[in-house]
Amino acid sequence: MSQTAVIAKLREELSAIEGRGFRRRPALPFALSSVDEALASGGLRLDALHEVAGASASMGDDAAATLFLAGVAARAWGPVLWVVRRRDLFAPGLMQAGLAPERVIYAEAADDDELLAIMEEGLRHRGLGAVIGEVKRAGLSATRRLQLAAEGGRTIALLLKRHGKGDPLGAPSAAVTRWRVACAPSAPLPVAGVGRARWRLELTRQKGGPGGEWIVEACDDTGRCALPAQLVDRPAAAGGAASRHAA
Template sequence: MTRAKTINTPISSPGAQPGQSPASQPLGLVALRRQVALLEKLPAADLGSHRGPRVLDWGLAAIDRHLPGGGLAWGALHEFAGDGPDLEEASLPAAAVARLIGRRLRLSPANRNEGGSVLWVARRRDLYARALPAAGFDPRHLLHLNVRRNTDALWAIEEALRCQHPGAAGLIAVVGEIGALDLTQSRRLQLAAEKSGVPTLLIRRDSRGGEMRRLVQQPSAAMTRWRIAAAPSTGMAAPPHPILPGPLRWRLDLWRCRGGRPATWLIEEQADGWREAAFSQPVPAPLGDRLPAPPAASADGLRPKRATG
């Protein structure tokens, strides 16, 4: 009779310090962290790390605090779309994606110095590379792949993710300009992004107008889904000149977030990113003119009489 071989995995001791590296931690603790990370679909490169998953953060506390993990999850699928006519041009979604990646490049000297690349898959040749430095995106990191059909773009994105190994230097992110996308295709991309640990940012754009509005509302496996639109800017007084337009304003609608809630923000462009802007809503005249509030009613429902001297 063959005797079964038993492997006992030690359980982590209470004395394990949070600052220990995964190699110096008890095997039981590392295995447990790996299981939890796999259940939460965290990037494989961050398994066993106490710092949590890497994220693409917006640099705005109100948005990053609202998102699970403090930003856009690293090895996951995220979807961006414009509104109205911008569903075809996708200028604002492309600008937002470029700024998110540019911010990551500025905050990550390793990627900036070691030559990590961003694969941008598109069906049109209208990506203006000279505008990327204004978003902090160094064009030297750009790999632009032009394809003819939507199916070719989906295939190229998935194959690029499958060629990337977790933790290996190579792709910083994959960006794809996509039209039609069904639930099965989005699941394949989400699984490939999870396995590779590379953030995958889809920009939804197409020239089919009303049909595109229907397509972007169909179910998707993306972890977050965003709608980005232009918002009216506030004027700036510049005497003796008339009032000039203020900073560009965008409206960000997070209308789907796995593990989170939908929300809307109004943001303004700055030289190094964004800042949160206040919604300009009309208020009642007494509030706007700072008029004194009317006297409160007494217990019997009658207002107190004014004292006379």
Template sequence: MSYANPVISELRDRIASLGCSYGKRATYLPFGVSEIDAVLPGGGMGYGCLHEVAGGGGGTVDGAAAALFVAGIVARSHGKVLWCMTRPDLFFPAVAQAGLHPDRVVFCESDREEEALSAMEEGLSFGGLAAVVGELVRLPMNASRRLQLAAEKTGAMGIVLRRWRRQNEASDYGQPTASTTRWRISTLPSERLPVAGVGRARWLAELMRVKAGACAEFEIGAPDAKGRVCLLPTAPGRADQTARWRNLAG
């Protein structure tokens, strides 16, 4: 994203360089949706940063919509992706439909979350990956700080996909971490088609936290075959329905 005011642009660059321990210039991966990119510092998801994504409502435990949201993000990056998990239940045909080709992904499976966290840190420190995704239940501040520092060192993007075993464990998502952004993705009823079938999946994407920015929420369409989401218009009567789903997500 370009800024018309050169003073503001220079100030943003100076702040970005001060915020990086290794002096790398920050780069960003835009969503390509102006309304979303406008609320993100730099105009997109920052490389060299740690991000958090979780499911809301009925997707708190399975995290299906959140996983596809993450897949769409890393699909638009360039290079290999490391995906660390403790539950081998990722349905890859759906991930491929979100634009993330299996040839680009290296999977790391472990029985213990501590090992998955360690693998994620090693992947971020490696320097040859575009992004590292880790499915974790807990993300303590110290662990998130180590991941953030590792991402800063190499410029890779780190994304923690929070997946809980029980719905009531999701309250942990409000705890402070070193993540740059924190998202919650909840499913909404898809749009009706004029013919028999199911329309494009519709999600409520809540930007719950962002450094140097303001919180926001968007109704978006699921990623297409190139990992691109779209902003969907709110249909008549949809606002009340979305509010009900937001209450369920909370």
């Protein structure tokens, strides 16, 4: 299917969901005080481009970055456009991170240029809650266009930078925030088994604020991360297990 045909089909699908009157917010907080306090807007700006990459090229880190994006999109309003280069998304996995299949419109692009064009079209439509794309390369001019489209449509743009040659977040970008996501050891359990997955989130850059690094528990089925709970036995006098603070 040609790029023109893909964009025409996308316009038809977006027209079908137009005019539902969703309420928009300026930012999407994580509801984790240490993370939100580090973000200049108190959360992820919803009229901006944000870039995410796995900390390494491993399948584990790539999956963690993908699920991090799914959790963000799950907590945004309304339909989500997800533009891919390859058919490797696992819908049940996205649902476990809170992103229900009926909310997702999938588009497949032949190359990075077509993918970025489809993202820009979706962002300018104003009928979507989030637009996600997966690329290996996106130049400064392309990310500027995505940022301007996100501002104009007031729709969050999420760009997953796949590993290729060099650092996926090394090139200049107009993104408001840039994140690395890595797998971290899960919590020990009092019985044999694996606890809730954990991630190391690194805010490598943001406009108007500092970076930061946190260990969090992976998204639950509402798209929310959590601060790790203390899962070791301690005497009641010592205060017991620390409570979990969900995003």
